[in-house]
Amino acid sequence: xxxxxxxxxxxxxxxxxxxxxxxxxxxxxxxxxxxxxxxxxxxxxxxxxxxxxxxxxxxxxxxxxxxxxxxxxxxxxxxxxxxxxxxxxxxxxxxxxxxxxxxxxxxxxxxxxxxxxxxxxxxxxxxxxxx
Amino acid sequence: xxxxxxxxxxxxxxxxxxxxxxxxxxxxxxxxxxxxxxxxxxxxxxxxxxxxxxxxxxxxxxxxxxxxxxxxxxxxxxxxxxxxxxxxxxxxxxxxxxxxxxxxxxxxxxxxxxxxxxxxxxxxxxxxxxxxxxxxxxxxxxxxxxxxxxxxxxxxxxxxxxxxxxxxxxxxxxxxxxxxxxxxxxxxxxxxxxxxxxxxxxxxxxxxxxxxxxxxxxxxxxxxxxxxxxxxxxxxxxxxxxxxxxxxxxxxxxxxxxxxxxxxxxxxxxxxxxxxxxxxxxxxxxxxxxxxxxxxxxxxxxxxxxxxxxxxxxxxxxxxxxxxxxxxxxxxxxxxxxxxxxxxxxxxxxxxxxxxxxxxxxxxxxxxxxxxxxxxxxxxxxxxxxxxxxxxxxxxxxxxxxxxxxxxxxxxxxxxxxxxxxxxxxxxxxxxxxxxxxxxxxxxxxxxxxxxxxxxxxxxxxxxxxxxxxxxxxxxxxxxxxxxxxxxxxxxxxxxxxxxxxxxxxxxxxxxxxxxxxxxxxxxxxxxxxxxxxxxxxxxxxxxxxxxxxxxxxxxxxxxxxxxxxxxxxxxxxxxxxxxxxxxxxxxxxxxxxxxxxxxxxxxxxxxxxxxxxxxxxxxxxxxxxxxxxxxxxxxxxxxxxxxxxxxxxxxxxxxxxxxxxxxxxxxxxxxxxxxxxxxxxxxxxxxxxxxxxxxxxxxxxxxxxxxxxxxxxxxxxxxxxxxxxxxxxxxxxxxxxxxxxxxxxxxxxxxxxxxxxxxxxxxxxxxxxxxxxxxxxxx
Numbered sequence: 001x002x003x004x005x006x007x008x009x010x011x012x013x014x015x016x017x018x019x020x021x022x023x024x025x026x027x028x029x030x031x032x033x034x035x036x037x038x039x040x041x042x043x044x045x046x047x048x049x050x051x052x053x054x055x056x057x058x059x060x061x062x063x064x065x066x067x068x069x070x071x072x073x074x075x076x077x078x079x080x081x082x083x084x085x086x087x088x089x090x091x092x093x094x095x096x097x098x099x100x101x102x103x104x105x106x107x108x109x110x111x112x113x114x115x116x117x118x119x120x121x122x123x124x125x126x127x128x129x130x131x
Numbered sequence: 132x133x134x135x136x137x138x139x140x141x142x143x144x145x146x147x148x149x150x151x152x153x154x155x156x157x158x159x160x161x162x163x164x165x166x167x168x169x170x171x172x173x174x175x176x177x178x179x180x181x182x183x184x185x186x187x188x189x190x191x192x193x194x195x196x197x198x199x200x201x202x203x204x205x206x207x208x209x210x211x212x213x214x215x216x217x218x219x220x221x222x223x224x225x226x227x228x229x230x231x232x233x234x235x236x237x238x239x240x241x242x243x244x245x246x247x248x249x250x251x252x253x254x255x256x257x258x259x260x261x262x263x264x265x266x267x268x269x270x271x272x273x274x275x276x277x278x279x280x281x282x283x284x285x286x287x288x289x290x291x292x293x294x295x296x297x298x299x300x301x302x303x304x305x306x307x308x309x310x311x312x313x314x315x316x317x318x319x320x321x322x323x324x325x326x327x328x329x330x331x332x333x334x335x336x337x338x339x340x341x342x343x344x345x346x347x348x349x350x351x352x353x354x355x356x357x358x359x360x361x362x363x364x365x366x367x368x369x370x371x372x373x374x375x376x377x378x379x380x381x382x383x384x385x386x387x388x389x390x391x392x393x394x395x396x397x398x399x400x401x402x403x404x405x406x407x408x409x410x411x412x413x414x415x416x417x418x419x420x421x422x423x424x425x426x427x428x429x430x431x432x433x434x435x436x437x438x439x440x441x442x443x444x445x446x447x448x449x450x451x452x453x454x455x456x457x458x459x460x461x462x463x464x465x466x467x468x469x470x471x472x473x474x475x476x477x478x479x480x481x482x483x484x485x486x487x488x489x490x491x492x493x494x495x496x497x498x499x500x501x502x503x504x505x506x507x508x509x510x511x512x513x514x515x516x517x518x519x520x521x522x523x524x525x526x527x528x529x530x531x532x533x534x535x536x537x538x539x540x541x542x543x544x545x546x547x548x549x550x551x552x553x554x555x556x557x558x559x560x561x562x563x564x565x566x567x568x569x570x571x572x573x574x575x576x577x578x579x580x581x582x583x584x585x586x587x588x589x590x591x592x593x594x595x596x597x598x599x600x601x602x603x604x605x606x607x608x609x610x611x612x613x614x615x616x617x618x619x620x621x622x623x624x625x626x627x628x629x630x631x632x633x634x635x636x637x638x639x640x641x642x643x644x645x646x647x648x649x650x651x652x653x654x655x656x657x658x659x660x661x662x663x664x665x666x667x668x669x670x671x672x673x674x675x676x677x678x679x680x681x682x683x684x685x686x687x688x689x690x691x692x693x694x695x696x697x698x699x700x701x702x703x704x705x706x707x708x709x710x711x712x713x714x715x716x717x718x719x720x721x722x723x724x725x726x727x728x729x730x731x732x733x734x735x736x737x738x739x740x741x742x743x744x745x746x747x748x749x750x751x752x753x754x755x756x757x758x759x760x761x762x763x764x765x766x767x768x769x770x771x772x773x774x775x776x777x778x779x780x781x782x783x784x785x786x787x788x789x790x791x792x793x794x795x796x797x798x799x800x801x802x803x804x805x806x807x808x809x810x811x812x813x814x815x816x817x818x819x820x821x822x823x824x825x826x827x828x829x830x831x832x833x834x835x836x837x838x839x840x841x842x843x844x845x846x847x848x849x850x851x852x853x854x855x856x857x858x859x860x861x862x863x864x865x866x867x868x869x870x871x872x873x874x875x876x877x878x879x880x881x882x883x884x885x886x887x888x889x890x891x892x893x894x895x896x897x898x899x900x901x902x903x904x905x906x907x908x909x910x911x
Contacts, residue, residue: 022167027149062168072177072872076303079434079876080822091173094166098152101145108138 006041011054018058018095026095030102037103038110048104055099059092158245158515159819160309172306175872176299178223180904186291189215189909190284193445196897197905200440200889201867201875206897207445210277211284216909217443217459218288218315224868224875225456226293226312227304228435228816229323232457233315236322236329237261238510243310244817245515254399256510257524257531258547260325261318267550268318278557282317285459289315302870307819310515315457321550323457324577328546330430331475331578334655335399337483338387338538339754341609342396345388346752351773355746355756355764363659364666366581366595366645367628368635375648376622382603383612385485387538394753395536402431403657403757404833404841407474408684409583410639410665411591413632418674421853422585425680426463426472427844433816434824434876435869438462438846440861442893443560450560451859451893453846456869460556463848465857465893468563469586470850474640476579476597479653480545484529484613488539496527496539497614505532529617541613545600546577555596565592565631572596573624581640587852593638595628595645599652608654637669641836657757660690660834668836677851677860684847685886686836692720692732694762701766702784711795712788722808722835724828729808731795736832738791742783749778808832809839813865824865824877829884837886849888860888 013036017029041047066073066088077084152162165171191212196204203220207213221229234240238256240248271279293312305311343356367373388394409426417423430437438453443461452464463472489495495502505525512520525532529541551574558571568584572594579597584590599622603611628645630638643662645652667690668683696716699705703712711731718728736758743755746764750773756764764771764780771778798806809831815822833840843864850859864883868875882889892900 018168020169022170023161023163024153026163026167027153062173066173069173069176071874072175073173075177075874075876076172076872078874079824079871081824082821087172091166091168091171094152094162095168097148098163101141101148105138105142105145108141109135112135112138 006047007050007054010037010051011058014051014055014058014099017099018062026098027102030099031106034103034106035110038107048100048107051103052096052100055096056092059096062095063088063092155309155516157247158243158308160307164309165306170298170306172303174299175301175303175306177873178300178870182905184905184907186219186295186907186909187911188291189911190287191215191909192911193909194897195220195905195907195909196900196903197907198892198900199902199904200878201873202440202442202892204442204892204894204897204900205444207443210281210445210448212909213443213445213448214281214284214459215288215291216907217441217454218285218290219292219907219909220288220441221439221454221456221459222289222292222315224870225435225439226289226315226869227302228437228869229289229315229319229457230312231816232326233319233322236326239513241512241514241517243308243515246517249512249514249520252512253522256512256522257542258325258544259508259510260322260547263547264318264321264325264550267321271554275554275557278554281459281557282320285320286315286317303872304817304869308817320458320553323455324550324552325546327455328550328552328577329544331405332478332480332546333399333544334401334479334481336401336754337481337608337610338396338535338540339394339398339752340654341385342388342394342752343754344607344609345386346390346392347750347773351750351771354768354771355750356760357763363643364662365647366593366638366640366643367630368633368638369647370634371630373628373646373648374626375650376599376601376626377620378604378650379601379618379620380603381605382615385610385612387485387610391751396538396753402841403655404838405430405475406477406642406658406838406842408639408641408661408665408836408838408844409472409474409581410637410669411472411583411585411593412669412675413585413591413636414589415636416669416673416675417851418676419851419853420589421851422589422591423675423677423680424465424470424472424583424585424591424850424852425684425848426474426583427684427847428463428473429838429842430845431841432813432843432845432864434813434822434865435816436845436863436865438863440846440863440867440891442891444895448561449895451891452848453861453863458553458556460553461560462556463846465850465852465859466560466562467587467857469565469568469584470852470857470859471559471568471585472583472848472850473580474583475642476581476595476645477642477653477655478579478597478599479602479608479651479655480577480579480598480600482529482543482545482600483533483610484527484541484543484617485610486527486532486539486541486613493534493539494525496532496541498528499614499616503527527613529613540610543617543619545598545619549576551576551598552578565590568592569594569629581642581645583638583640585850585852587857589852590632591636591638592631593629593640595640596624597627598622599627602651606651608651635670639665639669641665657759658834659759661836661838664688664690664834664836677849677858680849681847681860681886681888684837684844684849687722687831687839688836689720689722689732689832689834691758691762691832691834692718694766695732695735698762698765698784702781703788709792711792722830722832724807724809724830726808729830730798730806731791733806733808733832734795734798735787735791738787738794741790742787745786746778746783749773749776811839811843815871816869822871824880826880826884844883847883847886847888857893859891859893861891862886862888 191209193207193212193216452461487497555575576598584592747755812823831839
């Protein structure tokens with residue numbers, strides 16, 4: 001499948017789960033997306049790195065979206081002795097880490113299982129050859 | 132399996148992260164929910180500004196102009212519109228606070244904050260105040276129909292706001308505590324009155340007092356725990372005639388403690404610094420031949436502050452001042468004719484009755500010569516995250532039963548019987564002169580308050596108002612006999628301490644004893660220095676202006692320093708004193724935050740507290756003498772002989788000096804402690820960590836006019852009356868709104884620190900207002 005199409009697909013799905021889901025649903029959505037990536041794009045270990053970048057970009061987009069809300073974040077910062085940037089970065093990090101971990105776990109498992117399956121099949125093939 | 136080690140580790144990390152970030156710690160929302168882009172903190176919006184809103188469906192017509200400090204100026208065409216608009220604004224700015232207070236008093240706090248609310252709920256449930264509030268509300272329909280309809284319209288205004296509020300504009304505290312606002316009910320206003328009564332009147336040290344009465348002979352008691360306030364300035368000037376209320380017939384004394392018997396009672400902690408200052412000066416003391424009334428209210432300061440500034444103008448009413456969200460009346464402020472300010476009376480309105488229980492059946496108690504059965508009521512606490520808990524409470528004719536390890540008593544908290552405070556403030560807002568002012572307070576009950584008064588004609592007055600229980604002859608603060616049926620009586624209004632246009636032409640109260648007539652009204656008039664300081668300043672032969680009064684509210688001179696100077700002279704050799712102690716002798720007692728003398732004195736006060744505890748331990752009792760009793764003992768005696776032991780006062784003082792030096796040195800050696808006199812932090816009202824606001828460089832102590840210790844001047848007012856009407860200046864310690872994401876949350880903090888009061892906009896028409904940011908119009 002064309003690489004650009006893959007990224008567009010993953011990005012759209014990431015945006016959707018972040019718009020419509022939160023809490024446990026967000027976790028479940030990210031896991032499902034991880035399984036989807038593992039199934040549709042097998043053997044793409046480095047793909048997760050790109051997902052992480054996409055995820056961070058989405059987070060930053062949310063932060064920019066929140067700029068119209070800067071006043072409330074500035075007030076939160078003043079009233080809590082924190083900084084506006086601190087609030088934004090904290091929120092982006094929580095979401096990014098959650099989605100990335102939930103997404104990466106099934107992909108890692110699928111990659112290892114696939115590798116395991118391939119090696120087992122290779123061994124069987126070699127045994128057959130020796131015999 | 133080894134090849135799956137890495138994914139398994141990742142799985143573990145993921146699971147741990149998900150569990151931690153999804154955890155609802157102590158009833159709070161999870162980090163996941165708070166951080167969610169679409170419904171979390173980021174999705175919240177500020178309330179709309181610089182616009183006109185139109186709200187249909189109101190029971191009356193009104194419009195609100197909100198100025199840039201967030202203060203609503205409400206102009207109603209009728210009382211229903213006025214009440215509706217007030218409810219709308221209270222809900223808009225403070226609904227989380229209103230709801231939290233009402234649920235606290237109903238004993239339902241754990242529904243909001245989970246298990247941490249159980250202790251509070253158990254305390255409140257036993258008074259069953261939700262049911263009593265409903266009864267009071269129903270009774271108003273007949274006794275005060277005007278107020279009844281006013282509270283109904285207020286309820287409608289609150290709920291109108293809640294029903295029309297979009298989620299993005301909802302107070303973020305609801306998100307943090309993971310619940311949604313529930314509808315307001317008109318009778319909740321009485322619950323909030325009770326909350327204030329509890330804060331200001333509920334004491335729980337009767338068993339500790341009984342221990343002193345039982346164990347110490349009167350000679351020792353008078354030495355260490357003296358009642359020596361007769362030479363202090365009283366609220367009512369000594370030149371005024373005052374009638375002594377009648378005493379109850381003598382009730383049998385009780386005795387609990389034998390010599391040497393330990394006292395394990397864990398009294399509910401109370402904040403001795405809650406109180407307030409008010410003073411009013413007449414024509415003789417003002418530069419403009421009018422009168423000036425000042426008020427600053429001392430409470431434990433949280434964000435949001437409990438007071439809310441507003442102006443109400445409608446048919447027959449035009450009033451400005453501070454209300455409490457949930458209670459739609461002005462508690463301190465002025466109308467077009469009179470001004471008033473309040474301080475806590477601090478009267479003893481709690482009674483603990485020692486019960487004699489049946490050893491074979493602890494549901495029975497001995498009363499009037501026979502065994503009676505206690506009634507039991509089962510309450511249900513619906514604890515967030517923990518389900519429902521049964522909470523049985525036993526009752527006697529006195530009230531709910533409290534069982535400790537070896538003492539069983541019944542609790543009678545007089546304010547829990549009824550609530551008439553709101554009704555009085557309702558009338559007070561419309562009063563036009565001293566007679567109507569008195570009439571409004573005639574049925575006032577709790578919390579007992581000292582009401583300062585002035586009017587546009589320059590008259591001044593003071594009424595120590597409340598429903599004061601008549602105490603038995605000879606009562607001195609312990610438990611009462613629970614084997615005889617109670618016969619509660621109250622002092623008549625006319626017998627309460629009050630003064631009108633006294634010869635000296637000024638009046639003040641600072642939570643001191645109201646009058647020296649030998650009548651027992653309380654044991655907690657312990658701050659002798661603040662009243663004396665106010666009296667000293669007001670009695671100067673000079674003419675004051677409003678700006679002088681603002682300066683006086685900032686006064687941080689602690690007169691207790693003079694007693695320390697006397698102590699040093701009495702017990703120390705001047706030539707052998709260290710530099711710090713020598714500096715005390717020359718110091719003026721101004722508690723400037725960073726000043727070395729002030730920090731040293733603060734250390735001395737702490738060390739004195741520790742020495743007081745040691746004296747109590749030597750006497751074998753739990754309650755230490757108060758600071759003024761401790762100082763009095765050290766100043767007036769050289770030794771105390773008790774049980775054959777001699778307590779040498781000079782030794783106590785020398786030990787205190789050593790302790791103070793050592794503590795001070797420890798503070799100096801550790802600059803990171805940043806010890807000041809006085810710095811503090813203001814916690815958020817649900818005590819959420821990281822939301823505290825730190826306040827430095829403020830100075831003062833618990834004995835200064837500008838009180839800064841366990842309590843702070845949460846609002847300050849200065850009101851000037853004269854030929855051209857009434858002018859006022861006010862400041863709130865924090866801000867108008869309780870919304871953490873609004874500018875108004877802490878907008879006035881800086882001004883409050885400097886006591887830069889803003890001039891209020893007391894105007895007759897909305898067109899006269901300046902700096903209006905938002906207008907809301909209510910239509911039928």
